[in-house]
Amino acid sequence: MADPLANWKTGPVKSAILDFVDRVTLTESADFMPPSERIAVFDNDGTLWCEQPLQVQVFFAQDRLKALAAKDPSLRERQPFKAFLEHDLKTLHDLGKRALFEAAFSTHAGMIQAEFGDIARAWLASARHPKLARLFTQCVFQPQLELLGFLRARGFKIFIVSGGGIDFMRVFAEDTYGIPPEQVIGSSVKTRVDIEGGRIDLMKLAELDSFDDREVKVENIGLHIGRRPILAFGNSDGDLAMLRYTKAGPGPRLALLLHHDDAGREFAYDRDFKLSPLAEALDRADHYGITVVSMRRDWETVFGGVNVRPSAAA
Amino acid sequence: MADPLANWKTGPVKSAILDFVDRVTLTESADFMPPSERIAVFDNDGTLWCEQPLQVQVFFAQDRLKALAAKDPSLRERQPFKAFLEHDLKTLHDLGKRALFEAAFSTHAGMIQAEFGDIARAWLASARHPKLARLFTQCVFQPQLELLGFLRARGFKIFIVSGGGIDFMRVFAEDTYGIPPEQVIGSSVKTRVDIEGGRIDLMKLAELDSFDDREVKVENIGLHIGRRPILAFGNSDGDLAMLRYTKAGPGPRLALLLHHDDAGREFAYDRDFKLSPLAEALDRADHYGITVVSMRRDWETVFGGVNVRPSAAA
Numbered sequence: 001m002a003d004p005l006a007n008w009k010t011g012p013v014k015s016a017i018l019d020f021v022d023r024v025t026l027t028e029s030a031d032f033m034p035p036s037e038r039i040a041v042f043d044n045d046g047t048l049w050c051e052q053p054l055q056v057q058v059f060f061a062q063d064r065l066k067a068l069a070a071k072d073p074s075l076r077e078r079q080p081f082k083a084f085l086e087h088d089l090k091t092l093h094d095l096g097k098r099a100l101f102e103a104a105f106s107t108h109a110g111m112i113q114a115e116f117g118d119i120a121r122a123w124l125a126s127a128r129h130p131k132l133a134r135l136f137t138q139c140v141f142q143p144q145l146e147l148l149g150f151l152r153a154r155g156f157k158i159f160i161v162s163g164g165g166i167d168f169m170r171v172f173a174e175d176t177y178g179i180p181p182e183q184v185i186g187s188s189v190k191t192r193v194d195i196e197g198g199r200i201d202l203m204k205l206a207e208l209d210s211f212d213d214r215e216v217k218v219e220n221i222g223l224h225i226g227r228r229p230i231l232a233f234g235n236s237d238g239d240l241a242m243l244r245y246t247k248a249g250p251g252p253r254l255a256l257l258l259h260h261d262d263a264g265r266e267f268a269y270d271r272d273f274k275l276s277p278l279a280e281a282l283d284r285a286d287h288y289g290i291t292v293v294s295m296r297r298d299w300e301t302v303f304g305g306v307n308v309r310p311s312a313a314a
Numbered sequence: 315m316a317d318p319l320a321n322w323k324t325g326p327v328k329s330a331i332l333d334f335v336d337r338v339t340l341t342e343s344a345d346f347m348p349p350s351e352r353i354a355v356f357d358n359d360g361t362l363w364c365e366q367p368l369q370v371q372v373f374f375a376q377d378r379l380k381a382l383a384a385k386d387p388s389l390r391e392r393q394p395f396k397a398f399l400e401h402d403l404k405t406l407h408d409l410g411k412r413a414l415f416e417a418a419f420s421t422h423a424g425m426i427q428a429e430f431g432d433i434a435r436a437w438l439a440s441a442r443h444p445k446l447a448r449l450f451t452q453c454v455f456q457p458q459l460e461l462l463g464f465l466r467a468r469g470f471k472i473f474i475v476s477g478g479g480i481d482f483m484r485v486f487a488e489d490t491y492g493i494p495p496e497q498v499i500g501s502s503v504k505t506r507v508d509i510e511g512g513r514i515d516l517m518k519l520a521e522l523d524s525f526d527d528r529e530v531k532v533e534n535i536g537l538h539i540g541r542r543p544i545l546a547f548g549n550s551d552g553d554l555a556m557l558r559y560t561k562a563g564p565g566p567r568l569a570l571l572l573h574h575d576d577a578g579r580e581f582a583y584d585r586d587f588k589l590s591p592l593a594e595a596l597d598r599a600d601h602y603g604i605t606v607v608s609m610r611r612d613w614e615t616v617f618g619g620v621n622v623r624p625s626a627a628a
Contacts, residue, residue: 036488036494039496113536113540157496159496166537166540167540170540174350180350181539181540181541182353182471182473182496182497182538182539182540182541183496184540188537190533191533191536191537192529192533193529193532193533193555193559198562199562200532200555200558200559200562201562202532202533202536209537215506215507218507218514218516219504219505219506219507219516222427222505222516223480223502223505223523224496224538225495225496226427226480226481226484226495226496226498227495227496241507241514244514245507245514248512248513248514248515
């Protein structure tokens with residue numbers, strides 16, 4: 001039989017994953033869990049696809065802002081929009097993740113959900129990563145696609161729990177990861193039911209409803225899933241609460257943390273990346289029982305290419 | 315083959331359901347929809363189980379209040395708690411649904427999610443409906459259990475979208491309806507991540523987060539599901555926005571409205587029930603293309619008994 005995790009290198013991390021999945025899914029195991037309990041949660045930015053030098057949705061917002069600034073040139077002079085339009089990385093990084101995403105979300109306000117989906121889908125079909133020279137949807141990590149497929153094959157139900165915008169992720173998560181919209185949890189803005197004649201839609205508003213980061217990830221798991229996951233995968237301090245919440249349940253649990261230490265194939269960063277620092281989670285991983293995944297050491301390849309669907313190919 | 319809707323009487327309503335399901339699920343149909351689009355949403359109180367003379371969760375809150383009042387007798391003199399404790403139906407009805415549920419939710423504050431689940435589960439295992447003389451979990455409507463099973467067998471994914479508390483419904487929805495926690499949407503209170511030693515849990519707070527009624531049902535469908543349903547089933551004006559939102563999508567859609575017109579077998583009520591009136595939705599059903607289901611005319615039986623799981627039997 002082919003190795004379902006072919007792009008995970010043999011070693012303690014791959015063994016930990018395989019052992020955990022056997023422990024909770026083999027009927028003869030003392031720790032067997034029924035499929036209904038096999039809930040896995042994955043962060044998206046930096047865990048399933050790249051987040052350097054900016055999260056993908058920020059690039060999308062930059063392009064939205066160009067369209068908006070053509071109608072309202074005053075945006076070119078107003079921060080933080082000026083920094084978006086000038087691709088001023090230092091100012092954007094200094095904003096921090098929440099303020100950056102709030103500004104990005106504000107470029108989506110006033111659109112109905114379906115219209116937003118159409119615009120985001122069209123953008124993702126052609127927008128390319130500036131450094132990796134490929135479509136953003138081809139910046140997903142091949143070993144993670146294998147892990148998602150492996151977990152699904154073993155009866156896991158997988159949710160994304162990410163700081164990214166919930167509607168943005170839903171545009172590509174099903175095609176790219178096989179994760180349907182109702183299993184995507186993210187940051188959200190308030191919406192309003194918009195009725196015009198026979199048309200009834202949800203209109204996106206400017207006001208933030210939930211910024212899905214740190215402890216809020218745990219609250220949103222409670223709201224959307226209502227069950228404690230048994231497996232969690234993240235890559236920053238913003239995921240630490242979710243990893244610890246997962247580990248704190250009874251029985252076997254697996255919490256994984258991706259360390260971007262691979263400047264050659266992707267990027268190398270952790271505590272100094274202001275948009276999504278990795279410091280406490282890395283320093284205290286042992287204490288919390290979190291398994292650190294080294295991109296350099298544990299992944300055979302980073303980007304697949306072969307697994308990219310034809311519809312998403314350049 | 316046995317009739318999957320044996321307790322739905324032959325007639326235009328049953329035909330409308332069977333025709334709709336064939337239209338969207340048979341591969342030879344021009345209106346075929348892939349399983350991922352077969353999203354169905356059901357209200358709970360008054361649609362899947364009874365809501366007279368009070369919603370079931372209000373009975374639960376009454377019993378919680380008795381426990382709380384034993385420690386804090388001042389609750390006996392404070393409204394609306396006094397009305398709960400004295401089973402003062404007029405005062406409780408006059409509160410209206412939102413204020414009534416907010417008061418009920420306040421009796422759950424300060425509990426962690428798992429503790430709340432244990433208490434609610436224990437209560438549901440023995441609490442009986444005062445008029446129907448059976449466990450509350452036996453007050454579910456047999457024809458609806460058949461409809462849920464039929465839709466599931468035809469590839470639908472079913473969500474509850476109800477004004478009831480999301481954590482309360484999750485305690486029984488999987489055993490009673492076959493609907494897992496992550497497919498239950500309801501009213502929610504804010505939560506806080508509570509850490510004590512190695513224990514990490516979600517603590518329920520007193521503050522309302524979302525009261526899942528009327529337009530908010532549509533907003534919560536957008537937040538939790540992210541796709542427009544193709545079938546919706548409700549029983550009150552609180553469901554009208556959800557029914558209309560469902561109908562407003564392209565292609566075939568089915569919106570159903572249960573009319574409680576059966577004083578002999580359940581209850582007969584509509585516009586005068588202050589906790590959940592049915593007036594506009596009934597008056598304008600034709601205009602909105604909503605199919606009205608008469609409990610008296612369209613259901614062979616109301617309560618099953620045979621389909622109640624042994625674990626839930628008295």
